[in-house]
Amino acid sequence: MRKSEPESVPVSIPFVVLDVHADGTVAVTVDGKPLEPDPFAPRWRRSSFGQIIDRATNDRTTAARVEVRESDGTSFTDIIAPRRRRAPQPKPEAEKPAPLPVFFTVEGDGFVPGEDVAVAVITGHTDAAGTGAARALIDPARLAPDAAGGVVEVLLFGRISGTTIIRRLP
The missing domain is CATH 2.60.40 (Immunoglobulin-like)
Structure with a gap:
């Protein structure tokens, strides 16, 4: 009898596409679905890149594949890594007041x-x-x-x- 091995699950990370228009505005999709700015906020612009990535990666807790398509037809792709998670700092013990010096x-x-x-x-x-x-x-x-x-x-x-x-x- 053969040991059963678990099925491998393919790794999937969000695919973020930024289509930059000639006027500097940007259309954003995440896995093919539009990602819009907050209600009443101005349209995404090239300068909104950081905000877009933060929203698409849940404040950079997950990795994402990002493709930027420029209006002149050029494009580039990159992987945005999540931020390293820091170990929680241990809570300091209640500090005893320092004894006053004796002169x-x-x-x-x-x-x-x-x-x-x-x-x-x-x-x-x-x-x-x-x-x-x-x-x-x-x-x-x-x-x-x-x-x-x-x-x-x-x-x-x-x-x-x-x-x-x-x-x-x-």
Whole structure:
């Protein structure tokens, strides 16, 4: 007994014909049936090609064979492929609000009023106040503990006075 094989079904794609007239208007058929523009819309024109293809292919979800017949007797044929379907994007999980950063304050005296004070673990620079005091706000997210047991030190260095303040962060 022979295995029965399913019958092959011929592949069929819509056949779109655009007959371009000398005045630039276009008559369109899909598989021999007229495809008219929307009611009250102007007649199809050469510039309507994209709209015609979108309508004939259900917004390019199916392929179509397109033949354009020009008024001078020339013609060309092409296959319009459907757009690739994108996999649906997974829905993002409910995002947890990011924790607010905790800042540490490092202060020291002895700076020249208005001098530039370097901050290290270098995260930026700050200016000394009019009283000669300086302070820096340190974002712990930007700090990396050193290899010596996780101790983080911050240095304030006055670029004019040479004042150096070293503090350990808690």
